[in-house]
Amino acid sequence: MVNIKIPFTFDVIQGDPMGLSQYDSHITRRLSAMKGMYLDEHAFAALAATSDPLLYEFYEISRPAVTGELLHGLSIVHPGKVGDEYYMTKGHFHTILETAEFYYCLRGQGVMVMETPEGVWAVESLQPNRALYVPPRWAHRSVNTGSGQDLVFLFVYPGNAGHDYGSIEVQGFRKLVVERNGKPEIIDNPRWLSPKDRS
Ligand code: PAN
Ligand code: ZN
Numbered sequence: 001m002v003n004i005k006i007p008f009t010f011d012v013i014q015g016d017p018m019g020l021s022q023y024d025s026h027i028t029r030r031l032s033a034m035k036g037m038y039l040d041e042h043a044f045a046a047l048a049a050t051s052d053p054l055l056y057e058f059y060e061i062s063r064p065a066v067t068g069e070l071l072h073g074l075s076i077v078h079p080g081k082v083g084d085e086y087y088m089t090k091g092h093f094h095t096i097l098e099t100a101e102f103y104y105c106l107r108g109q110g111v112m113v114m115e116t117p118e119g120v121w122a123v124e125s126l127q128p129n130r131a132l133y134v135p136p137r138w139a140h141r142s143v144n145t146g147s148g149q150d151l152v153f154l155f156v157y158p159g160n161a162g163h164d165y166g167s168i169e170v171q172g173f174r175k176l177v178v179e180r181n182g183k184p185e186i187i188d189n190p191r192w193l194s195p196k197d198r199s
Contacts, residue, residue, distance in 0.1 A: 004063065012074065013015065017057075017096040018107060018152045020074050029090070030054050031082070037090060037169070039176060039189065040083030047082060054089045058141075058155075069159030077110065077144040077151040083179045086110075089140025092175060093117070095162025101140065101155060103132040106178060108151035113173050114138045119194050121174045123186055126153060139168060143177045145184040167198075 013019040030052045031044070038044045047053070060073035080087045091113070095099070104114065105126040115121040116137050124132055126142065134140045144151035174192045177184055 010061070012106065012154070015065070017076050018074065020059045020061075023059040023073065025060045025062070026057065028054055029059045033166055034090065035080075037172060037190070038082040038085050039172075040085060043083030047155075048169075053080060055080070056089055063159050065159050065162070066068070067158065067160045070156050071159050071161070072154065072156040074106075074152065074154055075142065077108075079144050079146055079148050079150065081179060084180070086143050086145050086177055086179065086184070088143040089114075089141050090165055091139055091168045093137055093139040093164040093166075093168070094136075094157070095164045096160055098136040098159075099158045099161035100136045101134040101157040101161075103142075103153045103155050105130045105132070105136065105151070107151045108144060108149045109146035110142055110144045110151035111177055113141045113143060113175055113177060115174050117195065119174055123175060123177070126151065138171065141173055142166070143184075145177060172199075 011021040013021060031048055031088055032052050056077040058073055058075040063069040063071050104127055107128055110126040112124050112126060112132055112135060171191050171193060172189050174189055175186050176189045178187055
C-alpha cells in the first residue's frame with residue numbers, strides 16, 4: 001500500500017490486459033458471481049456448465065473511506081456475451097446516494113447504463129479518451145459492446161460512497177444492452193418494475 005499521507009503517482013500498464021503499476025486489491029468477477037443478472041437463464045446455465053469465464057476485474061488503490069478522500073482504480077470488462085447480452089459489471093447505487101463518480105475510458109468500446117431510484121434512465125457510450133460523469137443518485141453499470149477487445153477505464157469516486165447492489169441484484173437495470181444483427185441495441189428489461197410496483 002502507498003503511504004496514504006503523502007502525494008503519489010502510479011502508471012497505467014499498457015499491456016493486454018492493461019493494469020496498474022501499483023494497487024492494493026485486485027477483484028475478479030466470474031460468471032458464477034452474476035447468477036440471476038442475465039436475462040437468458042438457459043444461455044447462462046449452458047455457459048456455466050462448460051466453464052466459469054472471467055467477465056470483469058478491477059484494481060483498486062485503497063484510501064480511507066471518509067469524506068474528502070477519493071477512491072480510484074482501473075476496471076477491465078472482457079469481451080463476450082451471455083446469450084445475446086454483452087458481458088457487463090453488476091452495477092450499483094452508491095450507499096451514500098448523493099455521491100458522484102468520474103470515469104475515463106482508455107481502451108475498447110462500450111456503454112454505461114444508468115438509472116435513478118425513480119427509474120429515469122440514460123445510456124452513454126464509452127470509447128478511448130472519453131470521460132463520463134455519473135452524477136449523484138445514478139446507479140451505473142458498464143457494458144463491453146466491442147468484439148474481441150477489453151473495455152478499460154479509470155474510475156474515481158468519494159471515499160465514503162460505499163456500494164449498494166441490492167435492487168440491481170433483484171431486478172437489474174431498466175434497460176439491457178443486447179446484440180441484434182451484429183450491433184448493440186438497448187431494450188427494455190422485462191423483469192424491471194417501476195418503484196411504485198415493487199413490494
Ligand atoms: C467501479 C466499479 C467496478 C465494478 O469501481 O465498482 O467497475 O463494478 P461493480 O462494482 O458494479 O461490480 C465503481 O463504479 N465504483 O464505485
Ligand atoms: Zn460506482
